[in-house]
Structure formats: C-alpha cells, structure tokens
Amino acid sequence: MARSITTQRKTINTVLAWAIGLLIFFPILWTILTSFKTEAQAINDPPIFLFFDWTLENYSVVQERSNYARFLWNSIFIAGGSTLLGVIIAIPAAWSMAFVPSKRTKDILLWMLSTKMLPAVGVLYPIYLLFIKFGLLDSVLGLTIVIMLINLPIIVWMLYTYFREIPVDILEAARMDGASLKSEILYVLTPMAVPGIASTLLLNFILAWNEAFWTLNLTAAKAGPLTAFIASYSSPEGLFYAKLSAASTMAILPILILGWFSQKQLVRGLTFGAVK
Amino acid sequence: MKNLIRTTIGATVMSLLASTALADGHSKTLTIATVNNGDMIRMQKYTDDFTKKTGHKVEWVTLEENVLRQRVTTDITTKGGAFDIMTIGMYETPIWGKNGWLVSLNDLSAEYDAADILPAMKGGLSYEGTMFAAPFYGESSMVMYRSDLMEKAGMKMPDAPTWEFIRKAAAAMTDRDNEINGICLRGKAGWGEGGAFITAMSNSFGARWFDEKWNAQFDTEEWKNTLTFFKGMMTESGPPGYATNGFNENLSLFQQGKCGMWIDATVAASFVTNPKDSTVADKVGFALAPDNGLGKRSNWLWAWALAIPAGTKKEAAAKEFIEWATSKSYIELVAEKEGWANVPPGARTSLYENPNYKDIPFAKMTLDSILSADPDNSTVKPSPYVGVQFAAIPEFAGIATDVSQEFSAAYAGQQTIEEALAKAQALTNDAMEAAGYK
Numbered sequence: 001m002a003r004s005i006t007t008q009r010k011t012i013n014t015v016l017a018w019a020i021g022l023l024i025f026f027p028i029l030w031t032i033l034t035s036f037k038t039e040a041q042a043i044n045d046p047p048i049f050l051f052f053d054w055t056l057e058n059y060s061v062v063q064e065r066s067n068y069a070r071f072l073w074n075s076i077f078i079a080g081g082s083t084l085l086g087v088i089i090a091i092p093a094a095w096s097m098a099f100v101p102s103k104r105t106k107d108i109l110l111w112m113l114s115t116k117m118l119p120a121v122g123v124l125y126p127i128y129l130l131f132i133k134f135g136l137l138d139s140v141l142g143l144t145i146v147i148m149l150i151n152l153p154i155i156v157w158m159l160y161t162y163f164r165e166i167p168v169d170i171l172e173a174a175r176m177d178g179a180s181l182k183s184e185i186l187y188v189l190t191p192m193a194v195p196g197i198a199s200t201l202l203l204n205f206i207l208a209w210n211e212a213f214w215t216l217n218l219t220a221a222k223a224g225p226l227t228a229f230i231a232s233y234s235s236p237e238g239l240f241y242a243k244l245s246a247a248s249t250m251a252i253l254p255i256l257i258l259g260w261f262s263q264k265q266l267v268r269g270l271t272f273g274a275v276k
Numbered sequence: 277m278k279n280l281i282r283t284t285i286g287a288t289v290m291s292l293l294a295s296t297a298l299a300d301g302h303s304k305t306l307t308i309a310t311v312n313n314g315d316m317i318r319m320q321k322y323t324d325d326f327t328k329k330t331g332h333k334v335e336w337v338t339l340e341e342n343v344l345r346q347r348v349t350t351d352i353t354t355k356g357g358a359f360d361i362m363t364i365g366m367y368e369t370p371i372w373g374k375n376g377w378l379v380s381l382n383d384l385s386a387e388y389d390a391a392d393i394l395p396a397m398k399g400g401l402s403y404e405g406t407m408f409a410a411p412f413y414g415e416s417s418m419v420m421y422r423s424d425l426m427e428k429a430g431m432k433m434p435d436a437p438t439w440e441f442i443r444k445a446a447a448a449m450t451d452r453d454n455e456i457n458g459i460c461l462r463g464k465a466g467w468g469e470g471g472a473f474i475t476a477m478s479n480s481f482g483a484r485w486f487d488e489k490w491n492a493q494f495d496t497e498e499w500k501n502t503l504t505f506f507k508g509m510m511t512e513s514g515p516p517g518y519a520t521n522g523f524n525e526n527l528s529l530f531q532q533g534k535c536g537m538w539i540d541a542t543v544a545a546s547f548v549t550n551p552k553d554s555t556v557a558d559k560v561g562f563a564l565a566p567d568n569g570l571g572k573r574s575n576w577l578w579a580w581a582l583a584i585p586a587g588t589k590k591e592a593a594a595k596e597f598i599e600w601a602t603s604k605s606y607i608e609l610v611a612e613k614e615g616w617a618n619v620p621p622g623a624r625t626s627l628y629e630n631p632n633y634k635d636i637p638f639a640k641m642t643l644d645s646i647l648s649a650d651p652d653n654s655t656v657k658p659s660p661y662v663g664v665q666f667a668a669i670p671e672f673a674g675i676a677t678d679v680s681q682e683f684s685a686a687y688a689g690q691q692t693i694e695e696a697l698a699k700a701q702a703l704t705n706d707a708m709e710a711a712g713y714k
Contacts, residue, residue, distance in 0.1 A: 040553050043528040065317065128354050137358055216343055217350060220358040221307045221335035232338035235312040236469070237523050237541065239531075239553070 028252065034245035035059070042242040058246035066229060068250060075225035075254075077140050078215070079208035082148035083201055086155045089148075091197075094159035095185055099168055109160065112153040120150075120213045131218055138220040146218065147208045155204055162196025163189065198265045202258075209255050226251035304593040305333040309348050310363040311580060312338050314546075315413050315620045319601060322609060326600045332593045341468070352377050352585050360590045361597060364409060364583050366400040366651070370668045372583070373408035379584040379591055381407045381598065388599045392624050397579050400651045400662075409581035410602040413543070414622025416645035417476065417575045419563040420530065420548055421537040422556060425449045425456065429536075435641075439480065439505065439566045439574075442537065446513035449536030458513030460535035461506070463687045464522035467673050471680035472576055472665040473539075478502040480567045480574040484655040485667050485704075490713040492704035494679075494697045503686065503693045510687065519687035531555060539565055541578070542645055545638035546617055562641035564648065570656050576665035577649035579623070622646050675707045 034042050036054045062068070097105050127146065128137075136142030166189065174188045190197065212227040219228055233240060233247040259266070310316045316338070323334045337359070339347060348362045352372065364372070372378050384390050390398075390407070397411040419437065426433055429448035434441065446458030462473040475485070483498035493499065510518050513536075515529060523540060527547060530538045531554040538544070551557040565575035582601060584594045600606060604626055610619045616632050621642055627633050628643045654664040661667035666676065679700040686696035708714055 040531070040555075043532070045528075045532055045534075065320070124350060125354065128350055128356060132354060132356050137356055216339070217347060220309070220337050224337070228337075228339075231340055231343055232312055234340035234343075235524075236341050237543070238313050238547070239524055239527055240312070 028256075031245045031252075032249050034242055035249045037242050037245075039239055039242045042245070043239055058242045059250070061243055062233070062246045062250065066232065066247075068229065071224060071226045071229040071251075072254065074140055074223055075209060075227075075251075078143050078147060078223075078225050079205050081140075081144040082151065082208045083155075083204045085144065086148045086152050086204060087159075087197065087201060090152060090155040090159050090200075091185065091190065093156050094163050095189060097156070097160050098163035098166075099171060109157065112156060116150075116153055124217060127214075128218070137218060138223045140223045143215060143218055143223055143225070146214050147211055150211070150214070151204050151207055154207070155200055158200045158203070159193070159196065162193050162200075165196075166192050195265065195268045198262075199268065202262050202266050206255060206259065303331045303333070304590045305335060306360045306590060306593055306597055307335045307337065307358065308361040308363070308582075308597070309337045309339065309344060309351075309359045311341050311344050313543075313580070314618075315543075316363065316580070318610060318614070318618065319412070319606075319620075322606070322613075325609060326597060329600065330593070330596050332596065334597065355585075355587055357585070357587060357589075359585060360588045360594045362583050362585060363412070363580055365581065366577065366579050367663065367666050367668060367673070369401045369409045369581060369583065370403040370662060371670055373403035373406065377586055378408040379586055379588070379594075381410055381584075381595070384410070384595065384599055388603060389626075392604070392626050394623060394625055394646060396577055396646055396649060396651070397581075397623055400577060401579060401581050409579075409583035410598050411579040411581045411623040412602055413620035414577075414579040414646055415541045415543045416577055416622070416642065416649050417473075417540055417565050418542050418545075418641050418645045419537055419539050419565060420545060421445075421561050421563065422449070422533075422535070422559050423561040424559045425536045426561070433561055433563050436564045436573075437566045439568050442539075442566045443505075443509045443512075446509060446537060450513040455534055456536060457515040457529070457534060458536040459509065460515055460521065460526040460529050460538045461510060461518065462522050462526065462540065463510065463514075463519040463684055464525075465677070465681040465684040466522070467666065467676035467680060469522040469680070470684060471676045474502065474506065474680070474683060475676070476565070476576040476665040477506065477574040479572045479654050479656070479664065480565075480570065481505070482568070482570050482572075482656040484657055484659045486660055486708075488658055488660050490660060490708050492701050492708065494701040494704065499697055500693065503683065503697065507687055507693065519684045539574070542622065542638065542642040545642065546621075549617075549637060560637075562638050564641065564645055572654070572656055573648055575645050575649050577646065577651055578665070669713075671707055671711045671713075675704050678703050678707075 033049070035058055036056070037048070037052055038055060038057070041048055041052045097109060131137045131142055134142075136145075170192070171184055171188060174184050179188060210227070212231070215225050215227045216231055230244070230247050230251050233244040320336050320338070323336075327333055344363065345368075348359065348364065349368075350356070351358045352362070369378070393411060394414060397414045398407060401407055401409045401411060419433070419442070421433055426445065426449065429445065431445050431448060433445070442459065448458070450456060450458035462470045464470045478484075478499060481498050481502040483496060483502050484493050487493055515521065515534065521529075523544070526535065526538055526540060527544060529535045530548055533556045538548075545560075545562065548554050548560050549557050565573050567573045582598045584591060584598070588594060602623060604624060607619045607624065607627060611632065617636050619627065619633070621627070621639075628639065633639050649664050651662050651664050659667075661669060666672050682691070682696040682699045685691050686693050705714075
C-alpha cells in the first residue's frame with residue numbers, strides 16, 4: 001500500500017514538475033515559433049501555434065542588417081571575462097571569510113550584498129563619467145570590469161556558502177603537512193569545491209550574458225553584446241515582432257545550449273551542501 | 277647630391293604628412309545613434325551611397341525609442357562624445373539647443389536648400405531662429421477609417437470631422453458580435469503614448485497644461501470634458517482593455533480589420549495600406565484629426581531629426597551626412613529603389629509638389645495635417661510653452677508620464693476621472709514648484 005502511494009506521489013510530482021517546467025519554458029518556445037512566422041502571422045488573433053507557413057525570412061533580414069558575429073564575440077568576451085575575473089578575486093575573499101572570520105565578517109558580507117539593493121540607474125552618471133575619464137566608453141574591457149564588479153557580491157556569497165561546507169580540519173591537516181597559503185587554496189580547497197565553483201561560474205556567466213542595463217548604456221557601435229543586438233529590433237512604432245523574435249532566438253541560443261549541456265553541474269552545485 | 281637627397285626626403289615627408297592630413301580630412305567614421313523604425317532602417321541600407329560620395333564610413337547604433345532617449349541624454353549631458361550624430365525629436369531639440377548642447381545647422385550648403393523644409397518642421401526643430409536638427413521625417417496625426425464600414429453604417433466621413441461626428445460614427449460602426457470596434461485610440465500610460473494623444477485631444481477641447489504663470493490646469497472644466505468624452509466614447513465603441521493599448525496594439529487591431537477608425541500618427545498610413553501586412557489595405561480612407569469647433573484640431577506634430585552634439589571632432593563630416601540623409605536626392609534615391617510610398621514623408625515642401633507623390637493616397641492628408649499643427653500656438657487659451665502634444669520644458673517627460681498613468685488608471689476603472697485629474701493637478705504643481713517655475 002505504502003509503495004503504491006509513493007508511486008502515485010512520484011507520478012504527481014513528475015507531472016507537476018513537467019507542467020511547471022513547460023510553463024516557464026513556454027515564452028521562450030513562443031519566441032522561437034514567432035521567429036519563423038511572417039509579421040502578419042506574428043500578430044494574428046487568435047494566435048497561430050504550429051500550423052503556419054514556416055519562413056526563414058526574419059533570420060535572413062536580421063543577418064543582413066546586423067553584424068551578429070561581432071555582438072556574439074562581445075557577449076562571450078564580456079560574460080566569460082567578467083566571470084573569470086570575478087572568481088579569481090572572489091576565491092581568496094571567500095576563503096578568508098569562511099576559514100579566518102573576524103568580528104566584522106558578517107557585516108562585510110551584508111554590506112557587499114547591500115550594494116545589489118541600489119537601483120543601477122542611481123550610479124549611472126558617476127560610472128559614465130568615470131568611463132569617459134578613463135577612456136573606457138564603448139570598450140569591451142570597461143564592460144567586463146563593470147559587470148564583474150556588479151556580480152562580485154553574488155560570486156563571493158556563493159563561494160562563501162560552499163566553502164563553509166568544507167571541514168576546516170582538512171585545511172588544517174594540509175597546513176600541518178607544510179602547505180603554503182597559495183597551495184592550500186589552489187591544491188586543497190579549490191579541488192574540493194569544484195562543484196560549487198563550477199555552478200558559480202555558470203550562474204554568473206548567465207547573469208553576465210543577460211545583463212542589459214550597463215551593456216546598453218555604456219556601449220555605442222563597437223562593444224555592444226547580444227543584449228544591444230536585441231534592443232535594436234524593438235520598436236514602439238511599428239510591428240516587427242517576428243524580426244525581434246528572430247534576433248532574440250539568435251541571442252539566447254548559445255546560452256540555452258550551454259545551460260542544457262551543463263545542467264547537471266549547475267544543479268549539483270546549487271544543491272551542494274543543501275543535504276548533509 | 278646632398279641637396280637632391282634632402283629635397284627627396286623633404287618631399288617624401290611632406291607628401292606623407294599631406295596624405296595623412298588628407299585621409300584625416302576626407303575619410304572619417306561617423307557613429308550615429310538612431311531609432312528603430314522603417315524609415316531609419318531603410319536609410320541604413322543606403323549608407324553605401326553616402327560612403328561612395330564622400331568617403332566617410334558610418335557605424336550605426338540602433339535602439340528602441342525610449343532606450344535611445346536615455347542613452348543619448350546621458351551622453352550629451354556628460355559630454356561623453358560616444359556619438360557624432362544623434363536622432364532626436366521635436367521635444368529634445370529646442371531644450372538641448374537652448375543649453376548649447378547642439379551644433380547649429382544654419383550654415384548648411386546652398387544645394388541642400390534648407391528653405392524647402394516644411395516651416396512647421398523647421399520651427400519645431402529650432403531655438404530662437406537657429407535650426408539645431410534637420411528633419412529626416414515628420415509626422416502629424418489623422419483619422420484612418422474603414423471606408424467599407426463607414427458606407428455600411430450609412431455615413432460619410434468629412435475631410436475635417438468634429439469629435440461629435442467621430443463618436444456617432446464609432447457607435448454606428450461598432451459590431452461587437454463580429455469583434456469590430458468603432459474606434460481604436462491610445463490609452464497606454466507614457467508621455468509619448470497615451471499622454472501624447474490625450475494632450476493633443478485636449479487642445480481641441482480648449483484645455484491646456486499650464487496657464488501663463490505655469491500653474492497646472494487639470495482642475496478646469498476643459499480637462500474634465502476631454503477625459504469624460506474620451507472615456508465615454510471608448511467605453512461605447514472602443515476595444516476591451518483600451519487603457520493598455522498603444523500605437524502597436526492599435527496598428528495590429530486595425531490591420532486585422534478590428535477597428536472602424538483609428539486616430540494616430542500619419543506614418544501609420546503606409547502600414548495600414550500595405551497589402552503584405554494589412555487585411556484592409558484597399559479599404560482605408562483618411563481625414564484630418566477632429567476638432568470641437570474651438571479653432572484647434574487634435575492632431576500633433578512630431579519629427580525624427582538628425583542633430584550633431586557640440587564638441588564632436590567630426591563636425592564637418594557629420595554635416596555632410598545630415599545633408600545627404602535629409603536631402604531631396606535621398607528622397608529620389610528611395611523612390612527609385614522602393615517606390616514613392618516608401619520615401620520619408622513630412623519633411624520637405626518639394627515632396628508634396630512632386631506629381632509622383634501626389635498619387636499616394638495619404639500624401640495630401642498627411643501634408644494638410646502637418647500644416648494645420650502649430651507648436652507655437654497650440655492651445656485655445658494662451659500658454660507659456662511651445663509644443664502641441666508636449667510642453668518643451670525638461671521636466672515635462674517625467675511629469676507627463678506620471679499624469680498619463682493616473683489617466684490610464686481612470687480609463688481602466690481603477691479610479692474616477694475626478695480623482696485622476698485631482699492627482700494630476702497636485703503632482704504637476706508639486707513638480708513645477710520643485711523645479712523653480714513658481
């Protein structure tokens with residue numbers, strides 16, 4: 001009896017999980033479908049789901065109008081660069097907070113997180129002026145730095161949480177064996193926290209990839225990533241939904257593929273330390 | 277021999293310097309910020325023609341209208357220099373011109389024929405007689421209506437209708453069983469969306485935003501009449517959920533045959549008459565925006581124009597681009613490649629004198645609409661501001677966005693018209709006081 005209840009619950013849970021998953025994925029699916037419609041089909045009322053004349057015209061228009069490869073390269077550089085840079089800075093910071101905490105550690109952690117509570121537009125002008133001063137406007141390097149700084153509190157927090165799950169005795173044993181601080185972090189701590197570091201890398205890569213405020217406000221013709229590419233197809237005066245959907249699909253496809261192939265690591269990392 | 281070597285080296289150095297200077301003087305790369313609409317995208321396609329003629333290259337930054345506004349405003353106020361040319365509208369131009377943020381365009385070449393620019397456009401893009409932006413295309417608003425539904429309703433649309441006629445026609449054309457709404461209008465919050473429409477409409481009802489001393493005027497009968505009429509007509513004959521409909525939502529409804537009438541930007545005429553996208557392309561008529569017998573119509577005036585930020589190092593090349601993009605020859609280039617219906621409208625007088633363009637069904641009504649709008653004298657009672665659907669002061673965009681949110685809430689039934697007007701009055705006066713106008 002108990003077994004049948006468990007099976008029933010499992011079935012319900014599975015159906016529920018799929019239903020929620022599909023619900024979350026539906027807007028993305030709709031965007032992909034719309035990208036293959038004509039502009040007239042895109043606005044049809046009632047909406048057309050699958051039975052329409054599929055066309056690649058929107059993709060060809062988008063390819064003709066925009067330099068997709070340049071936007072894609074900028075996205076990869078900015079998201080990859082800012083994530084790597086962030087992790088390099090955050091690992092020693094998280095190590096210190098997790099294993100050598102001071103009286104102020106908790107305050108520092110909360111203060112770091114509080115910087116995320118400020119609306120980005122509140123610091124737009126100071127950062128814009130700094131970018132002018134240092135010649136970083138419309139540069140991939142400038143954007144990489146800014147996005148790294150924005151995501152740094154999250155990276156530190158995530159790594160701190162993972163590091164806290166690692167028994168301090170292991171690090172002490174390494175020290176007794178004569179490991180230097182560098183060796184302790186590089187050869188003892190980091191390998192043990194690989195799932196956590198991997199999920200931190202992935203999550204921050206996704207966050208950096210999707211960042212749209214700074215990438216729109218600090219770029220012009222050269223450093224714009226895929227978020228700027230999508231923004232160039234949005235219009236309040238003219239129906240270009242099919243083209244906008246084609247641009248959006250092209251922008252999200254790389255990150256969707258990355259997410260699909262790394263979902264195991266992502267889930268493993270996110271649940272790391274959740275169950276003892 | 278030594279002299280020969282010296283002369284040769286000297287000549288080589290001089291010619292190298294000269295060629296560098298020549299290259300610097302003649303071949304620049306211009307960065308242009310622009311808005312994503314059909315005419316601007318078309319212009320990007322023909323940039324090669326400009327490069328071929330001048331040697332200058334162009335890099336485009338295309339953004340959605342509101343993002344573009346934020347982006348170029350940040351850049352010009354900080355003297356960022358990210359752009360050599362900016363696409364701006366009639367609202368920004370006089371304010372930025374007054375602040376000294378834009379380069380004067382009064383010295384464009386004789387061949388450019390600046391006198392050919394429609395006076396209403398030139399006036400709206402100038403400050404104290406100096407033109408600070410050249411119109412790429414201009415627009416007003418007008419009535420677009422379904423001629424078949426109008427005929428079925430047994431009515432005939434006059435060239436210059438009144439609001440009473442529009443309300444009656446809308447009721448007569450409404451067919452809820454067949455999902456046909458007599459009239460589709462903007463109700464969406466936002467100063468450039470529903471805010472622009474209701475402000476232009478209020479002009480024809482005798483309302484104004486401010487009196488001569490910058491006091492808000494939402495506590496007047498004229499504003500109450502405007503909103504009461506608008507909400508009443510839309511409740512009778514408008515589409516469900518009109519409070520959240522903007523340009524795109526109404527365009528979609530009209531193209532699918534679900535609107536009897538639509539009063540909106542003249543630029544929409546080319547969309548609704550395009551058989552590729554519109555199911556009613558051959559059944560559309562045009563008329564002037566309605567009035568109320570008070571001497572002011574409810575049409576607005578707008579232009580997307582090209583301006584050069586002060587301080588750019590490429591001023592000469594930027595002027596060359598503006599001359600090319602807003603010239604008569606550019607219009608001819610587009611006409612030759614894509615037909616007269618696709619040329620940027622509303623900027624030059626000569627376009628409307630061109631016999632080829634006169635055949636376009638919406639050409640005359642577009643011109644008449646533009647000519648009937650007067651930004652310097654847009655209200656029945658005197659007002660201290662310039663602008664038809666806006667007041668050209670820096671604070672307007674923020675205030676009007678808040679006001680239009682209150683109005684949209686009233687259309688959606690979340691509050692009464694009286695409550696919306698009282699809130700609009702209070703917030704406008706507060707903002708004007710804080711800004712030092714009172």
